[in-house]
Amino acid sequence: MTDLVLENVHVRYGSGASAHDAVRDVSLTVGSGRIVGLVGESGSGKSTLARAVVGLHEPHAGRILVGGTDVVRARGREAAIRRDVQMVFQDASSSLDPRMTVGASVEEALAVRGTVARGRAARRAEVARLLETVELDPARAGDLPSQLSGGQRQRVAVARALAASPRVLLADEITSALDVSVQGTVLNLLRKVQRELDLTVLFISHNLAVVRQLCDEVAVMKDGRLVEAGPTTRVIDAPEHPYTRDLVDAVPRLAAPVDTPTLHRGAVS
Numbered sequence: 546m547t548d549l550v551l552e553n554v555h556v557r558y559g560s561g562a563s564a565h566d567a568v569r570d571v572s573l574t575v576g577s578g579r580i581v582g583l584v585g586e587s588g589s590g591k592s593t594l595a596r597a598v599v600g601l602h603e604p605h606a607g608r609i610l611v612g613g614t615d616v617v618r619a620r621g622r623e624a625a626i627r628r629d630v631q632m633v634f635q636d637a638s639s640s641l642d643p644r645m646t647v648g649a650s651v652e653e654a655l656a657v658r659g660t661v662a663r664g665r666a667a668r669r670a671e672v673a674r675l676l677e678t679v680e681l682d683p684a685r686a687g688d689l690p691s692q693l694s695g696g697q698r699q700r701v702a703v704a705r706a707l708a709a710s711p712r713v714l715l716a717d718e719i720t721s722a723l724d725v726s727v728q729g730t731v732l733n734l735l736r737k738v739q740r741e742l743d744l745t746v747l748f749i750s751h752n753l754a755v756v757r758q759l760c761d762e763v764a765v766m767k768d769g770r771l772v773e774a775g776p777t778t779r780v781i782d783a784p785e786h787p788y789t790r791d792l793v794d795a796v797p798r799l800a801a802p803v804d805t806p807t808l809h810r811g812a813v814s
């Protein structure tokens with residue numbers, strides 16, 4: 546059981562006159578095994594917040610707790626805590642080494658994170674298992690990223706994140722670089738692994754229709770601050786903050802709930 550708790554988190558870029566507070570006093574809880582959507586217009590601070598959680602930015606103030614442990618203080622000291630939180634980015638093309646095969650890339654994630662240290666055969670078996678988990682044929686392990694589709698590359702990125710056996714996954718616009726036709730399959734995969742592994746997920750997205758289908762709760766950011774958070778249906782169907790209302794009104798289909806055709810709420814494909 547691992548929850549992610551943000552307490553009064555501030556993240557500042559630069560210093561002095563050029564200082565810019567990209568995240569201001571954000572407090573948010575992602576309950577264990579829950580999926581919380583983080584929405585807000587471009588530049589509102591969503592990625593900065595997620596990057597602070599995985600240690601790519603140092604918070605200027607506040608606490609970030611994973612399963613009750615302050616990860617900012619523990620960082621650099623406890624590899625196990627670092628492994629607990631993994632992030633998948635928007636563009637798998639830039640996060641995968643183009644010269645490295647898919648299998649080597651996943652194996653590297655295992656090796657760097659120390660998940661499997663027992664010889665090559667064990668690592669290869671673990672790579673095959675991870676590829677199967679993300680529904681990629683292990684026979685593709687010898688392929689280069691350029692031989693895969695965008696959706697398949699994103700599956701490899703998910704497999705690399707899962708190599709660390711994380712308890713918390715941050716997904717930052719993981720489908721926005723993909724064709725609409727494959728977005729649903731990647732989202733279904735995310736839901737499948739979230740359920741199978743009981744992951745705690747912070748799901749950053751511009752797409753409120755997807756957030757409505759996927760997320761238990763939603764948090765709304767504007768200018769670095771959290772302006773509203775709550776159960777997804779409540780926030781989308783009865784927004785309290787005018788900014789949330791504007792976001793919802795900008796997506797006419799949200800006015801009446803609809804099924805997103807490629808995303809299956811009940812059965813996991």
Ligand SMILES: Nc1ncnc2c1ncn2[C@@H]1O[C@H](COP(=O)(O)OP(=O)(O)OP(=O)(O)O)[C@@H](O)[C@H]1O
Pocket residue numbers: 558559565567585586587588589590591592593594
């Ligand atoms: N490395 C950086 N140095 C300085 N400022 C930055 C840096 N990265 C982001 N910012 C600024 O911080 C603010 C928040 O940016 P951030 O990327 O976190 O927003 P976002 O909500 O994730 O936007 P998007 O949806 O476009 O990804 C913006 O004003 C942005 O210009």
